[in-house]
Amino acid sequence: MRIAIIGNAGSGKSTLAVKLSRQLDIPVCEIDKLLWQEGWVPAPRVFYEEAHNSVIRDDNWIIEGLGMLETIDQRIDRANHVIFCDFPLWQHFWLLAERQLKWAHGTLELPPGGQKKMPPTxxxxxxxxxxxxxxxxxxxxxxxDARQSKSVQIIASFEELENFEFVRE
Structure with a gap:
């Protein structure tokens, strides 16, 4: 099973990926870990592309994040299931503000990309x-377009994210 979780920053992709990983016993790849080196320094493009291609070749994965725009279609094409977190922009800002506050207070459980340093707000x-x-x-x-050939679930609000149930089709 291959699940692509896609959405803008602050949409709960990482939390959802960890939850599904536990439920389905499938490993998670966080795109930010491929895209960024420590201190929010972009990884070399060739490193990112090689790592991305290696992950999507596998038969079982949950990949969460955006990464480079040019690779999102590859992920969607290879996935069996697509989960798209498509919130209104204000909800992304709200959730990111909450995340930044947790990070500043040392209570953030899942820092993006495993980064130690909080990004500038x-x-x-x-x-x-x-x-x-x-x-x-x-x-x-x-x-x-993916709806033509694969399972697609769209999460359009924080409430839908909190009540999300994975549907195998």
């Missing part, structure tokens, strides 16, 4: 805004 919010504006129309199209 302004840069994080700007990135989320740009992803929403520039990437999400393309991603929505990819997810819509």
């Amino acid at each position: 302004q840069a994080l919010f700007e990135t989320v805004w740009r992803v929403d504006r520039d990437w999400m129309p393309t991603i929505r199209g990819l997810v819509s």
Whole structure:
């Protein structure tokens, strides 16, 4: 089974991936661990692409995150199931603000990419805004196209995320 969990930052992808991993006994790959080196330094593109390709070749995985836009379609194509966290932009900002506060207070359980250093809040919010504006129309199209051949579940709010049940089709 191959599950791609896709969505902008702050949509609960990591938490959902860990939950599903425990339920289904499938390993999780967090794209941020491939994309970033310590201190939020971008990994060399060739490293990211080789690692990404290696993971999607496997038969059992949960991959959560966006990574590079150019590789999202490869993940969706290889997945059996796609879970798309497509919240309104304000909910991403809300959840990210909560995450930043937990990080600042040392109570964050799952730091993105296993990073030790909290990303600058302004840069994080700007990135989320740009992803929403520039990437999400393309991603929505990819997810819509995937509905023709695979199981797709869309989570459109924090409430839906909290009540999410994985459906095998």
